[in-house]
Amino acid sequence: ADVPAWYKVVMAFQVIGCIFTFLAFFITIFWTNRHFRSEIQCPCYNRVALATYIVAGIFILLGIIILVGKTKTKQIAWAPSVTGFGGAFCIIAASFIRWGQQDDHDLK
Secondary structure, eight states: OOOOHHHHHHHHHHHHHHHHHHHHHHHHHHHHHHHHHSSOOOHHHHHHHHHHHHHHHHHHHHHHHHHHHHTTTTOOSHHHHHHHHHHHHHHHHHHHHHHHTSSSOOOO
16 A cells, blocks of 8 residues: 655654754753753752653653554654653653752742
8 A cells, every 4th residue: 555645744844843842852851951050949840840750751751652553554743742751741841940940940
């Protein structure tokens, strides 16, 4: 069964999205590292960021599992989308970390 040209274009964009997801993941890990070494600490944000990272990790792992499992059947359309969700959660985690680094970091 031949794959239509538009599908190949969509898949190419999704692969690019995956690459950006992993970039986001590594950048947020770098930010987290810097955050935990800084003087300004807010435990509430640390907990939220950690929870968000766990969700991000689950989504990225799911994406990889689907990608590896479905390559043989060529139905890998879901994998980049799932991985993209992971990237979105990475960005959310990074935002919480940045807020936690502010001087007025109250959740009130």
